[in-house]
Amino acid sequence: MGVPMPPKVVLITGVGRRLAGRLAGRLAADPDIDRVIGVDAVPPSRELAPVLGRAEFVRVDIRSPLIAKVIAAAEVDTVVHLSITSAPGPSRSRASAKEINVIGTMQLLAACQNAPSVRRLVVKSSTAVYGASPSDPAMFTEETEPRSPLRAGYGKDAVDIEGYLRGFGRRRPEVCLTVLRFANLIGPHVASPLTRYLSRRVVPTVFGYDPRVQLLHEDDGLDVLQLAATTDRPGTFNVGADGVLMLSQVIRRSGRIMLPVPSRGMGAMTLLTRLGPGFAFSAQNIRYLHFGRVVDNARLKSRFGYLPTYTTAQAFDDFVRSATLPPVLDPALLARAEQLARGVLARAGCGPAGGADG
Amino acid sequence: MDEPDVAGAETHDEWQHRVAEALAFLRRRLTGDYEVDEFGFDAELTEQVFLPMLRPLYRWWWRVEVIGMEHVPSTGGALVVSNHAGTLAAMDALMVQLAVHDQHPARRYLRGLGADLVFQTPVLGELARKVGNTLACNPDAERLLRRGELVGVWPEGFKGIGKPFSERYKLQRFGRGGFVGAALRTGTPIIPCSVIGSEEIYPNLANASTLARALGLPYFPVTPTFPWLGPLGLVPLPSKWLIEFGEPIETAGLAEDPMLIFDLTDRVRETIQQTLYRLLQRRRSVFF
Numbered sequence: 052m053g054v055p056m057p058p059k060v061v062l063i064t065g066v067g068r069r070l071a072g073r074l075a076g077r078l079a080a081d082p083d084i085d086r087v088i089g090v091d092a093v094p095p096s097r098e099l100a101p102v103l104g105r106a107e108f109v110r111v112d113i114r115s116p117l118i119a120k121v122i123a124a125a126e127v128d129t130v131v132h133l134s135i136t137s138a139p140g141p142s143r144s145r146a147s148a149k150e151i152n153v154i155g156t157m158q159l160l161a162a163c164q165n166a167p168s169v170r171r172l173v174v175k176s177s178t179a180v181y182g183a184s185p186s187d188p189a190m191f192t193e194e195t196e197p198r199s200p201l202r203a204g205y206g207k208d209a210v211d212i213e214g215y216l217r218g219f220g221r222r223r224p225e226v227c228l229t230v231l232r233f234a235n236l237i238g239p240h241v242a243s244p245l246t247r248y249l250s251r252r253v254v255p256t257v258f259g260y261d262p263r264v265q266l267l268h269e270d271d272g273l274d275v276l277q278l279a280a281t282t283d284r285p286g287t288f289n290v291g292a293d294g295v296l297m298l299s300q301v302i303r304r305s306g307r308i309m310l311p312v313p314s315r316g317m318g319a320m321t322l323l324t325r326l327g328p329g330f331a332f333s334a335q336n337i338r339y340l341h342f343g344r345v346v347d348n349a350r351l352k353s354r355f356g357y358l359p360t361y362t363t364a365q366a367f368d369d370f371v372r373s374a375t376l377p378p379v380l381d382p383a384l385l386a387r388a389e390q391l392a393r394g395v396l397a398r399a400g401c402g403p404a405g406g407a408d409g
Numbered sequence: 410m411d412e413p414d415v416a417g418a419e420t421h422d423e424w425q426h427r428v429a430e431a432l433a434f435l436r437r438r439l440t441g442d443y444e445v446d447e448f449g450f451d452a453e454l455t456e457q458v459f460l461p462m463l464r465p466l467y468r469w470w471w472r473v474e475v476i477g478m479e480h481v482p483s484t485g486g487a488l489v490v491s492n493h494a495g496t497l498a499a500m501d502a503l504m505v506q507l508a509v510h511d512q513h514p515a516r517r518y519l520r521g522l523g524a525d526l527v528f529q530t531p532v533l534g535e536l537a538r539k540v541g542n543t544l545a546c547n548p549d550a551e552r553l554l555r556r557g558e559l560v561g562v563w564p565e566g567f568k569g570i571g572k573p574f575s576e577r578y579k580l581q582r583f584g585r586g587g588f589v590g591a592a593l594r595t596g597t598p599i600i601p602c603s604v605i606g607s608e609e610i611y612p613n614l615a616n617a618s619t620l621a622r623a624l625g626l627p628y629f630p631v632t633p634t635f636p637w638l639g640p641l642g643l644v645p646l647p648s649k650w651l652i653e654f655g656e657p658i659e660t661a662g663l664a665e666d667p668m669l670i671f672d673l674t675d676r677v678r679e680t681i682q683q684t685l686y687r688l689l690q691r692r693r694s695v696f697f
Contacts, residue, residue: 185525185528185529185534185544186525186528186529186544186546187544188544188546188548188549188552189447189448189449189543189544189548189549189552190447190548190549190552192548195548257531258531259530259531259532259533259534259535260531260534260535261449261535261538261539263445263447263449263538294444294447295445295446295447295449296441296445297445297449297451297539299441300441300443300445301441302441303438303439303440303441304440304441304442306440314531342528343449345447364444380439380440382440382442385436385439385440386436386440388436389432389433389435389436392432393428393429393432396425396428397425
């Protein structure tokens with residue numbers, strides 16, 4: 052699809068986190084790329100540091116004007132912005148998340164606009180821009196306007212950021228701008244509010260609602276980011292796996308116990324938000340647990356030119372296989388119970404015909 | 410002496426097979442080992458649990474008779490447009506869905522389009538999606554039709570279900586003709602569907618509009634038994650039902666224009682209204 056134009060110098064934000072760190076490592080392994088610079092306010096963890104390979108780490112907060120100096124000094128031509136996040140870490144508040152997301156992006160865009168060397172900008176946004184409501188179509192395309200505009204939270208941050216990106220696109224039309232709206236990432240190493248939620252032994256859900264869940268395997272997400280960083284594929288794309296699971300199905304597949312909680316009043320909210328550390332259930336997340344969200348990935352397949360390798364179910368099963376928590380209701384155990392029950396019934400089922408089909 | 414033994418063994422085998430199937434079904438449900446489509450349609454649950462629950466109502470309570478099933482195509486997208494009544498529950502939609510599934514040779518699923526109020530409501534919204542319905546909006550209608558699904562719409566909406574008993578079988582306004590637009594854009598045929606019997610299951614004698622407003626409902630019906638008898642008031646009357654599928658109205662090759670949409674909407678509405686009158690004359694009484 053896109054023009055194969057390998058970048059010389061790539062700058063990746065948010066490399067303190069796993070996805071950005073792994074992308075830095077992948078790009079660093081590409082001999083055509085001269086330099087890979089990873090920036091973040093916090094250094095990568097000890098497990099993540101070796102993944103980075105020959106990528107250089109520069110400790111700089113993108114909210115500071117220092118980021119402009121880094122871009123100018125290294126003559127960066129490709130910027131991959133991955134530090135927009137719904138979960139700034141257990142100790143950080145929503146206000147600081149917004150600060151990092153919105154102010155950080157504004158500062159980064161200002162730096163890019165003044166750097167003539169920059170010719171490609173890739174931003175990881177989120178399908179949270181579509182919100183979640185009972186009056187939205189079953190699948191969002193890139194053009195769908197949400198029926199109920201977002202007022203606060205991570206989705207609102209992403210909407211604001213995409214607004215600034217459009218402004219940037221108008222001011223620097225020669226820059227190849229790729230906006231990737233990621234569905235919820237999942238995979239063996241993903242740690243997110245969603246994976247923490249789904250790892251609970253007893254998973255609280257909203258009574259009377261079973262949202263549709265669409266996921267994206269970490270490896271598919273990485274492939275898409277790598278393609279966007281190394282070739283010109285301008286535009287806005289939904290990045291989500293094929294197929295959906297119902298939340299109840301997700302919980303059953305991982306052998307967890309579902310606990311339906313009535314949604315009326317604050318009862319559910321307080322119950323949900325007081326479940327363990329780092330477990331922030333915003334009003335938006337609660338809406339998601341009511342109505343779910345599925346995006347149409349047709350444009351990713353046709354125009355961007357990427358076919359996700361994992362379906363939602365396969366991606367989730369890969370996460371379950373590697374999860375550290377053993378299932379409460381083991382599927383293997385249930386299969387054995389089924390065999391046992393059939394055996395007992397066959398024997399109890401009187402006389403010679405009994406054990407016929409074993 | 411031999412024959413009864415063989416028969417006994419056979420019924421035994423069959424019984425055992427059914428238990429085995431039920432156990433396997435239970436395990437699949439408990440481990441999440443089943444598929445739903447992007448709209449949330451759970452074919453297994455619909456087939457194994459939901460439709461069997463409706464069949465006694467269909468067969469024994471309302472003794473539904475179907476006419477013109479040959480007008481429903483075996484493959485490809487088509488839009489079934491039906492009248493709407495029922496006061497307390499949109500049973501007509503469920504009965505048409507069951508008729509299409511059980512009496513069409515291709516055993517097709519009718520994918521219904523419902524109001525957002527349905528999907529907002531706990532339990533109801535969840536169930537509605539699982540049995541194959543989705544929100545009545547153009548993107549969903551067109552996506553389903555393009556995928557070659559059979560789609561059902563009830564353009565009268567709440568105006569149809571909530572109308573008083575005195576206005577039974579008088580079609581209400583057909584929305585803004587959005588369904589015709591969806592059929593035109595996808596080039597799929599429109600199949601008019603007329604249902605009688607649904608108007609008499611809960612005769613709507615009065616509308617407690619103040620109460621409805623207070624509860625945020627489109628209407629609050631008062632029937633001879635509801636709400637007086639509490640849950641017992643929810644038992645529907647055993648009226649006699651007839652469902653007729655009319656000749657398809659082809660839309661392939663027609664260009665979308667507002668006048669054409671008005672004309673087609675009127676034509677579909679007129680066809681259903683005339684069929685309703687004809688079916689009512691054919692039915693000997695409300696209950697037989």
